[in-house]
Amino acid sequence: MTADSPHLQLSPAPAHAALEILQRVYGHERFRGRQSDIIDHVANGGDALVLMPTGGGKSVCYQIPAMLRDGVGIVVSPLIALMHDQVAALQQMGVAAAVLNSSLTLDEMREVEGQLRRGALQLLYVAPERLLTPRFLDLLHGLKIALFAIDEAHCVSQWGHDFRPEYIQLSVLHQQFPNVPRIALTATADRETREEIRQRLALQEAEVYLTSFDRPNIRYRVTERTDAKRQLLALIEGEHKGEAGIVYCQSRKKVEETAVWLAAKGIKALPYHAGMDAEKRRRNQERFLREDGVVMVATIAFGMGIDKPDVRFVAHLDLPSSIEAYYQETGRAGRDGAPAEAWLAFGLADVVLLRRRIEESELSDQRKVVSRRKLDSLLAFCEATTCRRVALLAYLGETSQPCGNCDICLEPGDTWDATVAAQKLLSACWRTGQRFGIGHLIDVLRGETTEKVTRFAHEQLPVFGIGRDVDTQVWKTLGRQLVSLGYLIVDTEQFNTLAVSETARPLLKGETTFMMRRPTVKMGRGNRRPRGSTEATVAAALTRADVPPDLWEALRDRRRDLATAQNLPPYVIFHDATLLAIAQAKPARLEDFLHIPGIGERKMKRYGADFLEVLAAFR
Structure with a gap:
């Protein structure tokens, strides 16, 4: 160029x-x-x-x-x-x-x-x-x-x-x-x-x-991963149907599988990762930039420097490596200032994988310490019981107030004192010899006489059955939080077995409490459209300005034709906000375009006549 x-x-x-x-x-x-x-x-x-x-x-x-x-x-x-x-x-x-x-x-x-x-x-x-x-x-x-x-x-x-x-x-x-x-x-x-x-x-x-790192137009939501692909599909179909988005996965295989699965469900989804043929990667990126409503499923090889302004959601199906990475990747949503969403689903496997990567890396001891601290900060953000934006900005050195635009602010729910439950889980880990995974510990706590429980005579332990009153999913969530916060240690060399850390001693002795937040809404189940979504925002703006929807579509069509003729993404001609301002102002002369934000002299001379022609048909 x-x-x-x-x-x-x-x-x-x-x-x-x-x-x-x-x-x-x-x-x-x-x-x-x-x-x-x-x-x-x-x-x-x-x-x-x-x-x-x-x-x-x-x-x-x-x-x-x-x-x-x-x-x-x-x-x-x-x-x-x-x-x-x-x-x-x-x-x-x-x-x-x-x-x-x-x-x-x-x-x-x-x-x-x-x-x-x-x-x-x-x-x-x-x-x-x-x-x-x-x-x-x-x-x-x-x-x-x-x-x-x-x-x-x-x-x-x-x-x-x-x-x-x-x-x-x-x-x-x-x-x-x-x-x-x-x-x-x-x-x-x-x-x-x-x-x-x-x-x-x-x-x-x-x-x-x-300057402030705050992106107030982005809604932050974090949910426990149960069935990742179906949760993602519910998010897209229920809240972002027909909108552009980015889905991040850790592995190339998961990228390919997720893109194929979404496409089979009628979503215009494309894969992107470094292992693909370079020409196919380029074509997929071009489609994402130029077409409406494309969902790019990608590793972090995709995204930095993507200027597409109307990405309405960024979804993570795996934990990113740090809060900086999370902030950078979610920042690709809503560059136009309109409402957008950052959605993250994670589980215990993510925590285990990222900790293992740090320990098995060739980083110096000093850098491993920093990497562990960054991961701990990200996990604290994910497990937060108070405003996520406050936690996010605090990590970046900025003080803020509860935002009213994250899952916790919108659905605060209840917190409950999980100290006793945490003590039971830690005790079960200790009494079974600190050489089993979370699934077996839950079986012991809930009194399940599985083959493994019987083989190791764990039904004879005093902790057997003392957690029947707690749901299996709650035990899983509690186990993940105890690992995230360092009370339980994952031994990645012994088939991901759990051990009790020294930092758990005050909790076991009752010298500190452990609070958990009760889930109030199933995130990504399509049960509520984000307040102020782009679709609703544009519709409301058209209504307030008495702009006929067919005029809006005609302006979009002309913009697309002009962009296609020059092999450019439509937003390089005009952003949606500029196009909406044209629809609202209905300029009658070329020079009137100079009063519309985002239109300078060159664009006025280059495109003014085209859009005057469209507007003339609606006068």
């Missing part, structure tokens, strides 16, 4: 230039949050580390300074799909932008390099692997560089969830181009990760801009 437009003629007035670009190019009246401060700082030559949630407008923070300063802005980005989407969006607005990566032909690469040498580009997106080659660094030394932007900067951190070795070498930018400002950006990083980003990228003196 190459630039196809000349430089925009920007206002020379420095005090107003950034706002002028925002209004004329991007079609927005004012900056959000700290965008203006960041832009001013970088445009004046300062380094910055920006932590801003997905959908918060990070890209503007480096794109506008690149346009304000002399030379070309070099944007380091980890994924080809992300680069192409962002460059396509910039070109639609009339910005001279290009991408340089392995997806280009040799002739296309030469064309982009020629544009660079001629000073015809304002922004160039490049992968770290290419940027670090001696040939490309030599090319950069012959250019006037406006700034370096390092997107997805958490990739530099080995404490983080998406470590990429090439990112560590990006400190070369500071060494070889000491006078060029650098801005590193990420949507998620805890304190340890932030500090490593600063150290590895030599940004110790950089200004840090830390």
Whole structure:
């Protein structure tokens, strides 16, 4: 993909230039949050580390300074799909932008390099692997560089969830181009990760801009996994039918099986993982970006940098590795600001698997300690009895109040004192020799005379039958929580047997209590539509604005036709919010489009006549 437009003629007035670009190019009246401060700082030559949630407008923070300063802005980005989407969006607005990566032909690469040498580009997106080659660094030394932007900067951190070795070498930018400002950006990083980003990228003196990590439009729900595929199907059919979504699984096999099963149930589901043929992966991703209502079932190989704004749900069928990973992956929902959902189903097997991976990894002892702590924090979030958003933001260093938009706030239910039950389960584990799994311990507690119980004479133990009054599922939940919170230890080398940890001593002695939350609603059973769903939101907006549904569909059809003709996702033309604003305002002249958020001069000239034609049929 190459630039196809000349430089925009920007206002020379420095005090107003950034706002002028925002209004004329991007079609927005004012900056959000700290965008203006960041832009001013970088445009004046300062380094910055920006932590801003997905959908918060990070890209503007480096794109506008690149346009304000002399030379070309070099944007380091980890994924080809992300680069192409962002460059396509910039070109639609009339910005001279290009991408340089392995997806280009040799002739296309030469064309982009020629544009660079001629000073015809304002922004160039490049992968770290290419940027670090001696040939490309030599090319950069012959250019006037406006700034370096390092997107997805958490990739530099080995404490983080998406470590990429090439990112560590990006400190070369500071060494070889000491006078060029650098801005590193990420949507998620805890304190340890932030500090490593600063150290590895030599940004110790950089200004840090830390905005709220809250994504209030996302509803967080966590449920105990019983029948994962059927729970997922109920979620999609009951609450997100016909909507775009992402389903994350740990293994490639599970991805394939889940996608095939959903497709057989009438869901437009596609698989995506690193083991697939590259061309099939590319086709599936293209369908996800361009078609409505596609559900992508994927490993974490899919997702980072996906700019699709109307993903209405992200579902996890397995536990992610950390809260940072969970936050990053769920952040792919609701980028347009409309209501979206993050749904997670997990079980004891997840806890066992992730703990085993840490212990069997080649990490240093220090990093294993950090990894265990990150997993413990994620498990505490999953087992929480109070607002999930408060717990999530607290981990990221932010204080908040109960959100009213998570499963616990919406259905608080009752908590009950499970201390005695926990003591019984711990005692059963101890008295059976700490060499059995949860299933056998439950059989002993419930007084089941199974073959294994009889073989080991466990019906003779004083704990036999003392838990008949507690349902099997409750025992399973309690066992998972005791493992999650470290009271029980899983021996992964002995067929996942359980042992009592030292930390359980105060609980066994009655010196501390153990509270559990009673389930109040079966999550993912389709029993309630999330309040303010996209479908309901759009319908309500159309009704309030007295917009006929057939006008809305006609506008969507025209947008799709324009996108298809250019081989672009429809949202690159206009987001749904912009399209709805057109339906509400019903502009009668070309210049009226400039009053609609998201439409700058170039898009007004390029698409205004098409949409005036659609509107004319409804006057």
